Every structure is written in C-alpha cells, then in structure tokens.
Amino acid sequence: xxxxxxxxxxxxxxxxxxxxIDYTALGEYVEWLIGHGVQGLxxxxxxxxxxxxxxxxxxxxxxxxxxKAAGRVQVIASGHISDMISDQMEEIxxxxxxxIDAFVLVSNRLAAADESEEVWKRNAxxxxxxxxxxxxxxxxxxxxxxRLLSPELLKWCAETGRFFFLKDTCCDxxxxxxxLDAVRGTRLKLFNANAATLLKxxxxxxxxxxxxxxxxxxxxxxxxxELHRGDAAEAVRLQQFLGLASAVERQPYPLNAKxxxxxxxxxxxxxxxxxxxxxxxxxxxxxxxxxxxxxxQIREMFHLHTF
Numbered sequence: 001x002x003x004x005x006x007x008x009x010x011x012x013x014x015x016x017x018x019x020x021i022d023y024t025a026l027g028e029y030v031e032w033l034i035g036h037g038v039q040g041l042x043x044x045x046x047x048x049x050x051x052x053x054x055x056x057x058x059x060x061x062x063x064x065x066x067x068k069a070a071g072r073v074q075v076i077a078s079g080h081i082s083d084m085i086s087d088q089m090e091e092i093x094x095x096x097x098x099x100i101d102a103f104v105l106v107s108n109r110l111a112a113a114d115e116s117e118e119v120w121k122r123n124a125x126x127x128x129x130x131x132x133x134x135x136x137x138x139x140x141x142x143x144x145x146x147r148l149l150s151p152e153l154l155k156w157c158a159e160t161g162r163f164f165f166l167k168d169t170c171c172d173x174x175x176x177x178x179x180l181d182a183v184r185g186t187r188l189k190l191f192n193a194n195a196a197t198l199l200k201x202x203x204x205x206x207x208x209x210x211x212x213x214x215x216x217x218x219x220x221x222x223x224x225x226e227l228h229r230g231d232a233a234e235a236v237r238l239q240q241f242l243g244l245a246s247a248v249e250r251q252p253y254p255l256n257a258k259x260x261x262x263x264x265x266x267x268x269x270x271x272x273x274x275x276x277x278x279x280x281x282x283x284x285x286x287x288x289x290x291x292x293x294x295x296x297q298i299r300e301m302f303h304l305h306t307f
Contacts, residue, residue, distance in 0.1 A: 001135045003102065003164045003189050004074055005207040006039025007221045009214035010047040010167075010193075012254040012261075013061065015271040021057060023064060025268045030068045032266060036219040036307070040074040041065055042104070042167070042210055044095065046141050047254050051081050052273035059094045066099035076137055076165060078104040085123055089130050096134045102164055104137035108147040117153045128162050137165030140193075148175070151182035158186035167210045169193045173200050180205045195246035199239040202228045213246050215257040217295045223302055234302070241298050248291055252278045260288050264307065 011033075014025035033041060043065040044050050044058050053061065058079035066075045077100045082088045088109060096103045105127070111120040128136075138157065140148055148170050149157070157163040164187055170176060171194040180190055180201070189207035192198050198209055202225065209221045220242060227235035248256060254272065259280060261268045270280070280288075299306050 001102070001164055002187060003076070003137070003207070004039045005189070006225060007037075007208055007214055007218055008040040008042045008074075008076065008165075008167075008191055008210040009033055009038055009218055010045045010210060010212055011041055011043045011065065012215060012257050012268075013048045013053070013272075014258070014268045015273065016269065017271060019271060019273055021061065022267075022269070025266060026061075026064060027068055028266045029261065029268065030065060032261070032264065033214075033218055034069065034072055037222040038073060038214065038218050039208070039222075040076060040101075041069060043075060043077040043100075044079040045077075045104070045139065046143060047212055047215070047257075049254070049272060049274045050079050051143065053079070055079075055091060055094065058091070059098065062095045062100055063098035074101045076100060076102045076104050078106060078139055078141075080104065080106045080109055082109070085126055089127060092127065092131050092134060096131065102135040102137045104139045104165065104167070106139050106141045107149055108141060108143075108145050111147070113145045113147070117150060120147075120153065121156060124157070124160075128160060134162075136163045137167070138163060139167040140169040142169060149179070151178045154179050154188070155182040155186075158183045158188035161187070163188050166190045167193050168201075168206075171197060173197055173204075176201045176206065177204050196243040198242065199224065199228065199235060211246075212249055212253060212257065213242070215254070216245070216248070216260050216291065217242075217298075219304060219307075220295065220298060220302075223304060227302075238298070238302060241294070245291060245294070248287060251284050251287070252280060255280055256284065256288055259285060260292060263289065263292055
C-alpha cells in the first residue's frame with residue numbers, strides 16, 4: 001500500500017432541497033475533480049459534513065465515490081465520528097470494505113482533549129488489532145477539538161506499518177518540519193491542509209496538498225507540485241496567488257465552495273446540513289466570482305487549460 005504524492009481534495013457533499021445526498025451532482029463533482037488532474041479524493045471528511053450524516057449515508061457516500069472513481073485516482077475516506085471505540089470499529093469496518101484505499105482516522109476521536117498520547121496509542125492499538133486488513137490515514141480535524149499529533153506519536157504511527165497518510169492542520173512551518181523529520185524514510189506521507197505554508201512544506205518533503213481550496217482550483221495545486229519539481233521561481237509566483245486566494249476560507253464553508261462549483265456549471269445547490277442558517281452575503285458571492293475570474297487569468301499566465 002502506498003499513497004500517491006499529489007492533491008487530495010477534501011470533498012464536499014451535494015444535497016438536494018430536501019437535504020438528501022444528491023448523487024447526480026456528486027457524480028458530476030467527482031468527474032470535475034478528476035478532470036482537473038488530482039491524484040486522489042478524500043471523501044466523507046469534515047468538508048463532506050460527515051458529522052451530520054448517518055452511518056448508512058457515510059457508508060454509501062464512500063462506496064459511491066470509490067465506484068465512480070473506478071481506479072482512476074485513489075480514494076480515501078473517513079466518516080470516523082463516534083465517541084466509543086466499539087462504535088468506531090463498526091464505522092471502520094463498514095466504510096472500509098467498499099473499495100477505498102485507506103480509512104482515515106480522526107485524531108481527536110482516539111483520546112479526549114485532557115487525555116495523554118499514551119491513551120491515544122492504546123486506543124489505536126485496539127483498532128489496529130481489530131481490523132488487521134485495513135490501511136489507515138490520520139486527519140487532524142479541528143472539530144470537535146483539534147488534536148495535533150506530536151512528532152513522537154507520528155513516528156510511532158509510521159513504525160506500526162499501518163498508517164500511510166496524514167492530513168496535517170498545524171499550519172506552522174516549524175511543526176511541519178519536525179513531523180516530516182519524524183517520518184522520513186517511512187511510508188507515512190504528510191499532506192498539508194494549509195495553502196499559505198504549502199510550498200515551504202513541499203521543500204521540507206511533504207507529499208502534497210489536502211485542503212479545502214482544492215474545491216476551488218484543484219488544477220492550480222496540481223501545477224504547483226509540478227513546478228516545485230522543476231521551476232522554483234515559477235512555483236513561488238504561483239504560491240503567492242494560492243496563499244492569498246485561500247483567504248476565502250474565512251467565508252462560510254462549504255457553502256462558498258458549493259457556490260463556486262455551481263459557477264463551474266455543476267448542478268450543486270446551496271444546500272447543506274451544517275452551519276445552521278448561515279448564508280453567503282451578496283459581497284461574499286462577488287468575492288467568489290472575482291476569485292474565479294482571477295483563477296482564469298492565473299491559468300493563462302501558467303499556460304494551463306482554461307476551463
């Protein structure tokens with residue numbers, strides 16, 4: 001088992017007016033992401049509103065994405081939201097056996113905020129023993145609380161031989177460097193979720209990007225990784241746009257991503273189950289429209305296909 005280097009968008013979930021999963025729109029979205037050159041898909045994550053989905057919906061969501069991708073890209077999935085370890089094992093078993101490449105554990109589910117990393121390890125060992133045929137990733141999800149893994153714990157994970165992916169959310173170059181040093185030479189790869197520190201982390205050995213902005217312009221992240229391997233000066237120029245553009249994350253998300261995708265011609269409505277009654281203001285919509293216009297100019301600047 002190896003996770004490919006590259007871009008793994010954190011997928012949103014389209015809903016219809018009845019707040020049911022819209023699988024027609026989801027199929028369009030999978031094709032849109034693959035058409036923009038990504039190397040993998042991260043399904044059933046926080047961007048997917050997984051905390052508002054039933055277990056059956058999480059299972060079906062992972063299954064649909066894996067079947068639609070049909071081996072063209074790797075598919076990893078979480079859906080790991082329960083408090084009790086026994087319930088978590090049920091989630092892992094049911095979601096994993098649907099054609100995904102790895103099940104992504106949420107770091108804050110294995111120990112409470114006031115519990116030690118030893119507790120985390122003991123719970124991880126129970127899970128690894130219970131499902132010996134499953135490959136794992138880890139997601140430092142900020143909800144319901146953010147639990148960042150120490151370099152020491154990350155090294156322990158790598159040495160089990162069962163963990164292959166980390167979606168890192170520390171957003172700090174020093175911490176990124178320490179984590180990358182801890183897993184260097186192992187098969188556990190770090191994917192940065194933060195756009196502003198992405199190029200720095202690639203210089204340190206990160207494997208790619210797995211963040212919300214890949215729902216806006218995934219091809220530009222793919223291009224950054226290509227430039228990083230061959231044209232450092234151009235990579236810096238593109239990084240400057242990507243870091244600034246990521247300020248749109250401060251808008252209501254994933255609603256803003258759904259609006260952007262609708263501008264791309266996908267039949268994705270502005271429906272969701274999380275975020276209460278938060279809506280996009282008229283000025284927020286204009287910001288997204290203007291961002292989309294800038295994306296087209298950046299594509300022309302870097303000789304990319306204009307969508």
